[in-house]
Amino acid sequence: MILTDLLIIGCGPAGMMAAIYAKRANKNVHIIEKSSPGGRVRSTFQVENYLGFGRVNAEELVNNMVMHLRDLGIEDDYGTVRTVERTDLGFCVKTDDETYCAKALIVASGTRPKPIGCENEKRLLSRGVSYCAVCDGFFYENKPVVVIGGGDSALDESLYLANISSHVTVVHDLDQFTASKGIVEKVMRSPKISIRQGVDIVRFQGEDTLESVVIRKHSDQSEEEIVASGAFIYVGNQPETAFLAGINVTDKQGFIKANTEMATSVPGLFAAGDVTKKDYRLIATAISDGAIAALGAVKYLDSLQPRR
Numbered sequence: 001m002i003l004t005d006l007l008i009i010g011c012g013p014a015g016m017m018a019a020i021y022a023k024r025a026n027k028n029v030h031i032i033e034k035s036s037p038g039g040r041v042r043s044t045f046q047v048e049n050y051l052g053f054g055r056v057n058a059e060e061l062v063n064n065m066v067m068h069l070r071d072l073g074i075e076d077d078y079g080t081v082r083t084v085e086r087t088d089l090g091f092c093v094k095t096d097d098e099t100y101c102a103k104a105l106i107v108a109s110g111t112r113p114k115p116i117g118c119e120n121e122k123r124l125l126s127r128g129v130s131y132c133a134v135c136d137g138f139f140y141e142n143k144p145v146v147v148i149g150g151g152d153s154a155l156d157e158s159l160y161l162a163n164i165s166s167h168v169t170v171v172h173d174l175d176q177f178t179a180s181k182g183i184v185e186k187v188m189r190s191p192k193i194s195i196r197q198g199v200d201i202v203r204f205q206g207e208d209t210l211e212s213v214v215i216r217k218h219s220d221q222s223e224e225e226i227v228a229s230g231a232f233i234y235v236g237n238q239p240e241t242a243f244l245a246g247i248n249v250t251d252k253q254g255f256i257k258a259n260t261e262m263a264t265s266v267p268g269l270f271a272a273g274d275v276t277k278k279d280y281r282l283i284a285t286a287i288s289d290g291a292i293a294a295l296g297a298v299k300y301l302d303s304l305q306p307r308r
């Protein structure tokens with residue numbers, strides 16, 4: 001068992017920022033991460049809205065963040081958190097191989113992509129169906145692909161895929177995109193991107209790998225088959241909070257309810273970043289949350305010290 005002052009679940013921007021503030025306040029801090037550090041920033045190619053960087057390659061931005069951690073001597077432990085329990089000490093967190101106990105806990109576990117739930121989505125996952133263009137896009141060099149969704153992520157990744165694939169069809173259930181105006185204009189101008197709006201995905205088709213995507217128009221219920229070797233899904237995200245079952249701090253969707261100090265209703269339990277209930281999920285808001293959560297956790301830990 002590992003004993004520490006503060007545990008952080010998730011080494012994305014929110015968790016990293018929290019760790020830096022806690023470490024600088026001289027707290028003993030451990031981060032548990034189930035993948036490589038960087039979180040969902042790793043699933044995009046380029047970031048254009050992070051202060052001080054202008055347009056920056058996402059991998060470079062993540063590498064800089066990780067270097068900042070390492071410079072302060074902070075390492076992350078590899079493991080998937082399965083359960084969190086409240087104990088006399090504070091919290092005990094279990095991964096498959098280890099138990100960590102701490103007086104305070106910051107949950108910064110982010111979100112994962114929401115599936116569509118249509119026919120053959122699961123069967124053809126990683127055989128054409130994907131949730132990450134940056135991870136899988138190169139498999140579709142000079143091949144036609146479909147992108148599903150109409151927000152910033154969907155359209156950004158369509159532009160990225162337009163540089164690799166032979167053609168991109170963006171499919172969206174609404175009649176208007178919800179992405180920022182600038183991105184929509186870029187997509188509209190691209191000769192390699194065509195658009196189908198006001199349609200639903202009926203099913204993915206293909207024996208061993210994806211061959212086409214069948215869509216249905218809302219207007220007349222007619223179906224269309226779009227030939228595609230890849231389909232990239234960006235229809236929203238769901239919180240990574242299954243391990244909090246039994247601790248009543250989430251809303252109906254599973255997002256963590258935290259106040260402006262990033263504290264939950266459980267003393268010593270803080271949350272930061274995309275995993276929290278909020279309107280805007282960005283790197284900037286995640287790191288702001290991380291800093292606030294860490295300062296709150298430090299104050300909480302100090303309040304546990306006996307007064308002299």
Ligand SMILES: Cc1cc2nc3c(=O)[nH]c(=O)nc-3n(C[C@H](O)[C@H](O)[C@H](O)COP(=O)(O)OP(=O)(O)OC[C@H]3O[C@@H](n4cnc5c(N)ncnc54)[C@H](O)[C@@H]3O)c2cc1C
Pocket residue numbers: 009010011012013014015032033034035036037038039040041043044046047048049050079080081082108109110111153156157240243272273274275281282283284286
């Ligand atoms: C395609 C795409 C493009 C984007 N583009 C931009 C952009 O241009 N600009 C911008 O500001 N934002 C962008 N975002 C949003 C941005 O990436 C997120 O807002 C930000 O990464 C949130 O940080 P976070 O630390 O809260 O969560 P995350 O980045 O999701 O990190 C959470 C971490 O927790 C880990 N984790 C989850 N569950 C567990 C568990 N059980 N045990 C251990 N570890 C766990 C995950 O592996 C992950 O590393 C984009 C997102 C996507 C998907």
